[in-house]
Amino acid sequence: MVAKKNGLSDCTLESVWSVYDVLFCEKMHNFCLPTWATTNVLAKLKKLMDFSFIFQFGIHERVKKARLQGGLLVNKILKNMMAKADNSTYDLKLVAYSTVSTTDTCSKCKGSHENTLGALQIALNVYNGQQAPYASCQIFELFEEDTRDFTVQMYFRNQSGETPYPVSLLGCAHVCSLEDFQDLLQPVITQDWGAEWQDIHFSKRKKSKGVM
Structure with missing residues (x-):
């Protein structure tokens, strides 16, 4: 119909x-x-x-897909947090990421608010299974503790006027050390998007042609 x-x-x-x-x-x-x-x-x-x-973005080989999709944005977010933690003169207090093209590499991803947010949340393994509503966003907060260590907290704002919901990475508390946060996300980060995409694409072509 x-x-x-x-x-x-x-x-x-x-x-x-x-x-x-x-x-x-x-x-x-x-x-x-x-x-x-x-x-x-x-x-x-x-x-x-x-x-x-x-x-x-998920179901079959979620991590492998994430490396070529939402993992690109995860990597960008991590780099900005590490830059802030490593450099006291890094003066940016807020970074907003575009839902269409966050980086040159991310422009290869299909761009839209719900696609970008869905890909990001599935890469983080925190996706709730529903399309992101209007004005929703994934929030990352970096804190410097009294011990001089850095921690990360995540929130999901899914409706206007509502308090953002706390979100935690699998394997870490809501207040997660930056070091643990980075380590837990390494599996979804690629160092060479082009090479990795070509490897997967070539592998699929071989299978479709029956090459052993």
């Missing part, structure tokens, strides 16, 4: 995402939705939308 109503010749998770995204935006801005976009249809599309994020 969705394919027919939208003139789609091929109904895939990606095309369903495109349809739901438009309907979601229209609904948020109080536009009239087409008559076929009932509450029941929207609920089913949302389930497919949420699944598409997990399918794209």
